[in-house]
Structures are given as structure tokens and as C-alpha cells.
Amino acid sequence: MMRRGQERWMVRNVHVVAPNEVVHGGYVVIRDGTIEHVGTVPGRAEALLPSVDGQGCWLLPGFIDLHNDAIEKEIEPRPNAFIPVDIAFLSLEHRLVCHGVTSIYHSLSFASNEFGIRSLDRVEAIVRELQRLGPSGRIRHLIHGRYEITDESACGVLASLIDEGCIHLLSLMDHTPGQGQFRKLEDYVHFISATYQRDHEEIVAFVGEKQSIREAASLKYIDRLTRSAKTVGIPIASHDDDTARKVHVMHERGVTLSEFPVTMEAARAATACGMAVMMGAPNVVRGGSTSNHLKAADAILDGVAQILCSDYMPSSMLHAVFTLYLKQGMCLYEAVNLASLHPARALGLEAEVGSITPGKIADFSLVRLHQETPMVERAFVNGNQVFYAGDRVHSSVADSVRKGSVLM
Ligand SMILES: [Fe+2]
The missing domain is CATH 2.30.40.10 (Urease, subunit C, domain 1)
Incomplete structure (x- = not known):
């Protein structure tokens, strides 16, 4: 550092x-x-x-951004158009530092057939390159490993990276249509085809495979990764929680952070059992979710969300803090705590950073x-x-x- x-x-x-x-x-x-x-x-x-x-x-x-996936787009701005990681790193760092972010958890998806960068080898190489570049950066660079629970091949790779100390936050995602972020199959197909240029038949076939892995083996992968995370002492987050039941299942497995709950029910359940709840700052800036799910400002003002992250928009924490202050009548220091003190607390860093x-x-x-x-x-x-x-x-x-x- x-x-x-x-x-x-x-x-x-x-x-x-x-x-x-x-x-x-x-x-x-x-x-x-x-x-x-x-x-x-x-x-x-x-x-x-x-x-x-x-x-x-x-x-x-300084803002502590626990979920920012912009590095994937800096590295691969178009499908299969790859930019060297050191160029992407400096470009993104500049966008972050000039919007008040001083600690970044680069969020990389281990979901090789659907989200993020599709080659597992490449994701692993990016993690190692970010580890190498981090100490020369102007801000603190850490890694958030996002695991799609139906990705068989990624489990071992991610577990090894956790064991080696290369991952600083783990999240468990389930984008199988029918629950979570994609309640309808059409929404999932539309998102994947628009974002990753996959054709309709390919996506539908993949969904069938995903569903069968989910039923047969996903708990095995979850247990493998949570065991590694607990051994090295990194926090675990759940993603797109939609029901109190799902929150409780995750909480029992040692999850302490719920990111992007899609319903008020899930956000309330997570807060009630002592988990921190994190919402996307772009949701505050835009006035709602891109999928018409829970509005971040509603959850924050209701006291059931305590953390903001920039998600796909590096400037958004700064704008969300001031939107809450100027347009939603929130007290400025409480709005700022969402981006600094509360994420520090969720990651166990409160004694060192997160407030003046x-x-x-x-x-x-x-x-x-x-x-x-x-x-x-x-x-x-x-x-x-x-x-x-x-x-x-x-x-x-x-x-x-x-x-x-x-x-x-
Ligand atoms: Fe999601």
C-alpha cells in the first residue's frame, strides 16, 4: 500500500x-x-x-465502494475487445478518485457462461494483475469475487484464489430465472442478449442447464466457498435476495451482507437479523431500479438499507449522497455514512477508515x-x-x- x-x-x-x-x-x-x-x-x-x-x-x-464492476467493462468494452489490464486499471482509478472513492472492491464475476468476462482463465489472470498493480495505485484496490452458484467450473478457481488471500469479499449470486433479479425468463433472456450479445436459443438452453445444476449441486459449491471464506476471514454477501426465507438461509450459512435485495421484505428480514444491506447508488440517482425492483431511496429512508455502492457507475456514490441530502431531505452526515462509515463497519475496517x-x-x-x-x-x-x-x-x-x- x-x-x-x-x-x-x-x-x-x-x-x-x-x-x-x-x-x-x-x-x-x-x-x-x-x-x-x-x-x-x-x-x-x-x-x-x-x-x-x-x-x-x-x-x-473517502468512500469505500464494496461493489463496482466497471473494471470488467474497462477491460472488455465490447465483446471480445480486450484492453490491457494496466490501462483499464489507471483509467478506472481516475474515474473513482475524482468522485471521492478512496477504497475500491473491484467486483469480478465468476460466471463464465453468462456475466462478466467469460473466460475463467482470463478472470483469474485479471485478479492476479490487479493484485500486482494495486500497491502502485493512488487509492486502495481490493477484490470482490462474485460467484454464480450454478457455475461448476469456477468454484475451484475462486476457492483457490480465496485460499491464497487474493479475494477480500465474496458474494454468492443466483441469476437463475424465476426468482431474484430475473423473476421472468424473458427478463433474463433480454438482459443477457442485450448485454452480452448471445442468441435466444443459446440462452434458453443454458437456462435449462443452470436449473439442473442449481437443484443438484449448487449447495455443495456454496459450502466449499463459504468454508474457504471463513477460514481466511473475509465477509460473505448474498445477492438479489427476494424473500425473508432466502435471507434466513443465507444468514445461517454465515452471510453478513445482503447486496441489492429486490424486495422490501428481504431488506427488512436482513436488517432484522443483523445483516448489513447494500443498495446501488445508481438506483438512487435514477430514482429507481433498472429492473423495477426495490427503490434504494425507499429502503434507505425506511432504515432497512445502510450502505451504498457504485455498482456499474463509478461516479454514482457521490451523486447519490447529495441526491439523498438535497432532494430526499436526509441529513448530510447520515447520507455520507452510507458511503463511508457503514461499508467500513460491514468489512470490519471501522477502526481504521470510514469517517473523519x-x-x-x-x-x-x-x-x-x-x-x-x-x-x-x-x-x-x-x-x-x-x-x-x-x-x-x-x-x-x-x-x-x-x-x-x-x-x-
Ligand atoms: Fe443480480
Whole structure:
């Protein structure tokens, strides 16, 4: 991981979004890459510290994104058009850091006949390449292994990667039509053919195979992977939970996180049994789910979802947080906690990251609203500046546009 900053300095003139309050007109002192102090009026010695003028921005904790599958599309933007992983890595990292994400769990599907990158060998190679590139990154790079429970061939490969310590979060998915995300066969066929350009007959034949594996063997694969995950101590998530019964079955197997529950019943059941519930930030930004399932904002405002992730849209956590604050009347620090403190808690990282709290690692960003759209001006990881947008956003360019200059 990148080195910690080695000095004592501060960010002043900011509205600090702490876990239980917003400290208006505040400042934050950072020492050796760690948050040392949050306050409003610097003491005489603090006033002499080197400083960054936040110019009235919000200071937000770095976002922790537990499910982002954009790396698959960066690597394979069209079917069978592959881009080298190091180029995809840098391109996606830039999109993340300039939207406030400081820890990313790259979500890779082990579902070789339907989702994600179809060759198992290639997925394994991508995981290893991301492991190699991660330490040179500007943000924290981790891996979320997504297992489709009907994929026989992927189970052993993923289990080995877990055993080797290459996977940091495991999720169990079941996209067999008739339940979960695809309640109707037509919805599954439509999604796969539109996203992965497979023909109708091929998909229908594959569904038959999927159903028979699901009945005969999927529990065996689930048990194999959950055993590995528990041995190395990584959390396990369930995906697209649709009933309280399914939530309870998963909970009994050691699952502690429910991602994208498709009904309020499932979200309530998961919350009631102490699981964390995660919804997609694009669902908040768009005002609903692409499959007409549970609205993320409803679940959040109802208190049965506690985490946001960016899913397929790297900028969406930032926009969802401010949508909840500006349009849904949610308190800003509670909206921010959905993207920072709560995911840290779900992954057991709360003592180190996830909020602007003395003693935690200094991962944060400075955000300004433009009209009602939030933009990151600077981002810091380990107390080191890793992104600076320059003066473009509140400069004389904007003023001259307003005054009707040549730029109009
Ligand atoms: Fe799904």
C-alpha cells in the first residue's frame, strides 16, 4: 500500500462532515497520514502549520465502494475487445478518485457462461494483475469475487484464489430465472442478449442447464466457498435476495451482507437479523431500479438499507449522497455514512477508515456543489493528495460565462 504522509499539516476553511455532525467553518489537522484533530478555531501553534485552504468545500471521508464492476467493462468494452489490464486499471482509478472513492472492491464475476468476462482463465489472470498493480495505485484496490452458484467450473478457481488471500469479499449470486433479479425468463433472456450479445436459443438452453445444476449441486459449491471464506476471514454477501426465507438461509450459512435485495421484505428480514444491506447508488440517482425492483431511496429512508455502492457507475456514490441530502431531505452526515462509515463497519475496517475521526487514516475529499451537482476538487489518501482538479470550477472562467463573455 502507498506510504503514509510524513508531516503535520491541516486543511482549513471547510465544512467537516463528521459521523454525527457537520462542523461548519472547521479545520482538520493531519499528522503522519492520520487524522489528529477536528476543530473550529485553530490554536496559535496550529495556525502556523502548513495548510491547504479548502475554500468553503465540504470535507467528506473517502468512500469505500464494496461493489463496482466497471473494471470488467474497462477491460472488455465490447465483446471480445480486450484492453490491457494496466490501462483499464489507471483509467478506472481516475474515474473513482475524482468522485471521492478512496477504497475500491473491484467486483469480478465468476460466471463464465453468462456475466462478466467469460473466460475463467482470463478472470483469474485479471485478479492476479490487479493484485500486482494495486500497491502502485493512488487509492486502495481490493477484490470482490462474485460467484454464480450454478457455475461448476469456477468454484475451484475462486476457492483457490480465496485460499491464497487474493479475494477480500465474496458474494454468492443466483441469476437463475424465476426468482431474484430475473423473476421472468424473458427478463433474463433480454438482459443477457442485450448485454452480452448471445442468441435466444443459446440462452434458453443454458437456462435449462443452470436449473439442473442449481437443484443438484449448487449447495455443495456454496459450502466449499463459504468454508474457504471463513477460514481466511473475509465477509460473505448474498445477492438479489427476494424473500425473508432466502435471507434466513443465507444468514445461517454465515452471510453478513445482503447486496441489492429486490424486495422490501428481504431488506427488512436482513436488517432484522443483523445483516448489513447494500443498495446501488445508481438506483438512487435514477430514482429507481433498472429492473423495477426495490427503490434504494425507499429502503434507505425506511432504515432497512445502510450502505451504498457504485455498482456499474463509478461516479454514482457521490451523486447519490447529495441526491439523498438535497432532494430526499436526509441529513448530510447520515447520507455520507452510507458511503463511508457503514461499508467500513460491514468489512470490519471501522477502526481504521470510514469517517473523519481522530486516530483514523486520513482518506478524504473536498467537494463543492455546482448548482446542485457535487464535484470533487481534491482527494487525499493516507494524508497524501492524490487528486487535484485545479482551479477550473470556481475560477474567472465561470465568472466570465456568467457575465456573458466570449465563452457564451
Ligand atoms: Fe443480480
